[in-house]
Amino acid sequence: MSQHDSVMSATYKQRLRGWLSYAFASEAFVVVSLTLFLPICLEQFARDNGFFQPEKTQSCNSLSGDAPANVDDRCAVKIGWLWIDTASFSLYVYSISVALQALTVISMGSIADRPLYRKPLLLTFAAIGAFSAIFFLFLSSSSPLWMMSAIFAIFANVGFGASVVAMNAYLPSLAKDSPEVIQAHSELRSSCEDRDENAALAASADVELELSLEEVSDPLLGHPIHPGASQSTYTTALSRATSRISSLGIASGYGAGIILLLVALIPVTRLGGSTFSLRLAIGLSGVWWALFSIPAAIWLPNASNIDEPESGSIKPDDDWTFSSEIGAAWKRLVVMLRWREIQRLQHTFRYLAAWFLLSDGFTTITSTAILFGKTTLHMEPPSLILIGAITPFSGIIGSLVSPILQRKFMWSNLHVLVLLVLMVSLIPAYGCLGFLPIFKGTARFGGLTTQGEMFGLAVYFGFAYGAFQSYARAFYAELLPPGEEARWYGLFSITDKSSSFVGPLIVGLIADSTGNIRYAFFFLVFMVWAAVPVLLSVNIDKGRQDARDYVSRRTLVGE
Structure with a gap:
């Protein structure tokens, strides 16, 4: 292996480690918080501030000696002038977060297509999501500001969804730069060069020989080249590299989620599933997300060492602004x-x-x-x-x-x-x-x-x-x-x-x-x-x- 190949291999491994590290960081939030503790915590926040229906006079968290005769009575919390079932509260918050996540993803998709801005965009939304989860550590359900829990949950989900779009944008280039795809591409290029050389030899032959088309591919000119086979080998290698790297990302994220879930279960179990224990689990997922995003910030390519080509549909860097790009993104969605x-x-x-x-x-x-x-x-x-x-x-x-x-x-x-x-x-x-x-x-x-x-x-x-x-x-x-x-x-x-x-x-x-x-x-x-x-x-x-x-x-x- 040449020195250049060694450098390229080391650069690729560093980029891959950076990509996997962000999967390891962000997916822990999904496993621990988004799918498990966050919905329960939001319902508990609402319950701690809710009242039993239909009278709406007795607090839902009064389950001791003065509990209502029927403890299965539905609990509702007043949001503005509306009474909302506490179980529905977390569903509404999730629905709002999904809607805002979709709006954000549409707006920032084209910006993330610019290699120069992909990493800053990923890290910005990662910070928004991670710190929104961490803020649960400091918000008590008894606080007059308990409704901020909904805001934190929405920002955390939006931050995760938007950052993952930027992360996934790295996948095609990582697959193309993997060793097996590079080797297949080299073989394909060599095959094309051999084909061109044989074509030149045939063209320079004496016209008086009047060679037929079949004779041009005679073994005297060497073994026939089948570029289609090399192309198939390349596309197969690219397909498998993409699935392999994607699988490593899923495994990395699931592994992080399991580790953090087992850690979070300790305080949740010992504290009897209290609101504080749920807040602690969510806060831990935010801390995990922030800490393990640091290797991604170090290893993912910076603006100075990005060599990915930008799409021809994207304007030059000196001819755009964030606001104009966001507006253009919505126009492009309509076109898409x-x-x-x-x-x-x-x-x-x-x-x-x-x-x-x-x-x-x-x-x-x-x-x-x-x-x-x-x-x-x-x-x-x-x-x-x-x-x-x-x-x-x-x-x-x-x-x-x-x-x-x-x-x-x-x-x-x-x-x-x-x-x-x-x-x-x-x-x-x-x-x-x-x-x-x-x-x-x-x-x-x-x-x-x-x-x-x-x-x-x-x-x-x-x-x-x-x-x-x-x-x-x-x-x-x-x-x-x-x-x-x-x-x-x-x-x-x-x-x-x-x-x-x-x-x-x-x-x-x-x-x-x-x-x-x-x-x-x-x-x-x-x-x-x-x-x-x-x-x-x-x-x-x-x-x-x-x-x-x-x-x-x-x-x-x-x-």
Whole structure:
């Protein structure tokens, strides 16, 4: 290896460590706070300031000797002139944070496409999110400013979502600079050079020989070159490198979440799940997020050593401002969603349609399973928290094992995705079996009728879901117009978040109308299976070429 290659390899490893370190930093907040402690803490903040309905005269936190006759009475808190159920309070906060996150992602996507500003943008939103979580340490539910908890939660979620869009924008360039892709690219270039040399030899031959086209490729000129094979090798190497790096990021994040979750469980358990213990867990996730973002700040490329090409659709650095770029980003979103653009990138949009269904289906399976375990199987909070730890741990195994199986069986990313989707669809299908008479009454196992089955399904689901997250991101990376990764990952994030309202809403309506949440499993099976034909219609090779042509055309016509 030459000195130049050694330097390039060291630079690549440093960038990869920086990228993985931010996944390690930010995903801990998701596992510990966003999906577990933050919703509980927000509900507890509201409960500590709420009153039992319908009288609304007795405080909800008075559960001692002067507790109401029926402690199951619903608790409501007054926000302005409205009385809001304390359980709904956290849902409303989450909905608002998702909406603001979508607006932020749209506005900053084009800025994150500029390599010079990608890292500052990532670190800025990381700081906003981390310190918003840390502020929970200093806010008591008895404070007159307790409503600030909603503001902190919103800013934390927005900071996470926006920073992850900037982080994902690094993925395509990291894959292209990986050693195996560099080697495949070198072989492809060598193949093209050999082909050009053979063409020159054939052109310089004596015209009197009147060689036929078949004779030009005679072995006398050397072995025939098949550039198509080299191109296929390169695209395969790029695809696998993307999925491998994405899998490492998912595994790194899940690992951080498990470690911090086990640490946070100590004070939460010893303090009996008090509001302070919940605040402490959220604050710890913010501290973790901030501390482990420091290696990312050091190792991710700075403005002085960025060599990524900017898209031709992006104006030069001396011809823009943040405000003008934000306005242009919204205009570009309108252009991106025009029917003409959808036709140009039809395979990218087909995948986004499948992602809309799958993202909603998978996240709804998670929330429905936890709610089903609590209300139908009567699982205690410690058991549910244990499931919350088992799932990401199994996700680490899934995200690391899947690339190994892919290489062994020579599967494409699309084949892996479809297999994982079918695997996850078996979970709600298994829950539907609980309606069969054989699993009712005296049955001790089967059809998701026992608590033990929940633990087994947590392992199974975590394995498939961890792998799915890494491959979903990697597969999408192959369909993006070069130089516009952040903008399109922003649309990826918007599709994800906008779908998060549909599944829970329908599951809630099903549960309310039937009185049995198990009926929701039929809907979840349908939602996941509906995405399979859409996913199978995606042609990755055609989509990749369309993305390249899309940028070339925009550059040519000055769009």
